[in-house]
Amino acid sequence: IGRIAPDVMEETISPQQIESMQRYSPVHFIEYRGSSDQTGHGYFHSSPAVSSDLITLINQGAKPGSTDRPLKAEGTNFWIIEE
Structure with missing residues (x-):
């Protein structure tokens, strides 16, 4: 559980890594599109x-x-x- 901006994700995770996660990993990335507090975790x-x-x-x-x-x-x- 955390927060990462889409542009940061594109810079830090390569297309090959994304492809691997999609094929082999049960990890799902969920983005909340709504308001939050200053720390970015108030949306919980x-x-x-x-x-x-x-x-x-x-x-x-x-499952999502x-x-x-x-x-x-x-x-x-x-x-x-x-939201």
């Missing part, structure tokens, strides 16, 4: 969509994009939660 408790998604993941183990976690796909392993 201030956004009902983020809170609900985390609770559903922890309690049910539901499933009926229980209706996230918007933005490429393989990349998902969006909008």
Whole structure:
């Protein structure tokens, strides 16, 4: 759980690494597109969509994009939660 700007991700993770993650890794990157606090971590408790998604993941183990976690796909392993 953390925060990384899309432009920073493009600079730090190579296309080959992204391709490897998409093929072999259960890692999913989820971007929250909404307001937050100064530290960038306030969205965990201030956004009902983020809170609900985390609770559903922890309690049910539901995958992103499933009926229980209706996230918007933005490429393989990349998902969006909008406010």
